[in-house]
Amino acid sequence: MNRRKQFINSLGHAIDGFRYLYRTxxxxxIHFIVTVGIIILSVVLGISTTEWILIxxxxxxxxxxxxxxxxxxxxx
Numbered sequence: 071m072n073r074r075k076q077f078i079n080s081l082g083h084a085i086d087g088f089r090y091l092y093r094t095x096x097x098x099x100i101h102f103i104v105t106v107g108i109i110i111l112s113v114v115l116g117i118s119t120t121e122w123i124l125i126x127x128x129x130x131x132x133x134x135x136x137x138x139x140x141x142x143x144x145x146x
Contacts (some may be wrong), residue, residue, distance in 0.1 A: 087137075088093055095140055 091098045112125060 091137060091140055098136055101132060101136060105133075115119070122141075 092102065108125060108129065112122065118123070
């Protein structure tokens, strides 16, 4: 039960962090719209598993980079 509470607590912090990014960073809102568009287009085009993996890795790197950039801006 304790691990479950920790997981739920961590998930809550992650959601709070995403909300902060979305509220304060204009580029995050643009990334979100583009991410949804890419996912929809990928489903419509029926891309291969390899292409899905590459697209998801690329989108993940963009989100991670934007998150680190926001942290850096906030610290300095």
